[in-house]
Amino acid sequence: MTVETENGDLIGQQGERKSLNTPALVLDKAAMERNIARMAAFAADKGLALRPHAKTHKSIDIARLQLNAGARGICCAKLGEAEALAAAGTVPSILITSPVVSAPAIARLASLHEEIEEVMVVVDHPENVRALAAAFAADKPLDVLIDIDPGIHRTGVASPDAAVALAREIAAHPSLCLRGVQFYCGLHQHIQSYAERRAAIVERTGYLRGIVDQLTETGFAPDIISGGGTGTHEIDAELGLFTELQVGSYVFMDNEYGECELFGDAENFEAALFVDARIVSCNTPGMATVDAGFKALSTDGGKPVVTAGAPDGSAFIFMGDEHGGLVAADHAFEHGAAVTLQVPHCDPTVNLHDAYHVVDGDTLIDIWPVTARGRSR
Template identity: 40%
Template structure:
């Protein structure tokens, strides 16, 4: 338990300044943070960004990393500084948050359907004319064109081709080409290329299996891209790939840019799919953890921490991994609590002790937090706003 000597010197005001202002408050350590807290290791993050950037340069392909992973302007800024063309966004809200922070080169990879999203897409394009989004139907193309004509805006469009999975996207082939021609003919739409994302391939276990599956999914998309180009359509951009397939899809002829996302943080789920050279996918370093506190310690075999369903995404089978205690494992124990299993652990835990866990699935975990604390070792060196989080 934290002794009262520590309490009497604890500076709550200083911690609150850190939370409210972020930049410019230094000298705090991890031990002083409110928990549960999302913590990013700046050295590992920057090493991941540099490594993907180096890979892309060597492979002769462009990067427009997916900001849905981090939703954080300070990270997008670093990706662009390392050579990315811009960033992808999953929602208009993410794109608005990044534009507010001064960023451009935004590609929204989901269909923006309905009055509210169309209006926001048009306004964003007026502010950032290089903004792009995707469509997968003639009805949507015509509605966007009509809406944009009200304000004389021209919207940049990629044809969303479905490699697999039937989530969004038109089938590759003649239908996609017809949609391309329609978009090209509409005065308030500016056709720029093709978007094709295979979420199904991204997490296939075993690199060779993943290579086969992703290649099977992507070749018809790339053939459509090529056919549209031959038909005289203005096909500059062929965007796709994930952190799981960055060194697979980048080798396919025709791909022009990668929308890799999770590599900045990595997570327990991605680590488990295997890399090109081993059973653990460790091309990039896990940089994101949740810091928690042991809040109940009544039994020798378990400890209860203050991080549960509200602090980690629960959508995947992978669980958060305990850092620094061999054999200790995590399970969910309600909205606000998690259980640390200590029966096979190298050491015990004490009431009040801080415990860090590698997150299980980065994107929806980040979405649960308003901010991330940026650390170098035990020191907090900055606080970043997760400005694009939430449903807005």
């Protein structure tokens, strides 16, 4: 889905990536497609459904590639993301992984429920269950999953007994259909050591297994056990409890995941997402200023890594909203030179940009919209 931007006239011009008006969000299509194919093959081999998390890319173009590779549907963190992606193209199934609570949002959810083949939402409180039940009808019930707190106290029921109580509340409403549970260990995804991450997930999966057993014993056996992530998907598959994986960042591989030992005996996924910037000032020896700062790069995952356009080992420093600095002792930077930065944290970085500049090597081949940019409610 090509969109017009000031860089549109560069599409198809060999080697003209260097001429992009910067800062520009850049996507290496071939690397991303290899990541998509690798994860799809992994899920198929393990007999798991794949439900990639679109909060990472917020793109109907990338969602289509994932669906075409075999994904059963997508996840969206917020209702607004789900609406934007559903409106932009055919998505057969969407799971909204955060509770939908306000009256206006529930009304919007009801409209979305009429528009696509399958929409599911998580719940973690009886008041929310009752509010949702009042907005839907028994002849077309809303599918819900019980969100289970993995221990970070962000969302989710806080105990096995609370999960069973919520299941009973859902069962009391014909306009709702309990499909299963969600369990996402977000804090565990970036434990750098594979062995340490595995030990933590084994412990948490034991806790989840106890909840699933208690739900099953009380007549609420879950059909869907959804969760996992890029950092734990191999371990999750090995432990054999999840029925579907909510992996997201594997499509891009940001610095946070790049620093992790994702696999016990395999290479990480490939880096596919970058911000291209340009040197706009270089009057101090060993330093240069680029046109990418806080407004172009998320800061919550550390600093970007310089991958091209500056000497190996060049350090990046944030220098304000519009600018970043490059430091390389004794190097004479070239004024106006293009610089490529691997992003620190992909999800919020993507949300700072309107479009992906899709490249094949050094050639711009397309420009895709960030379909659900800013759809945070």
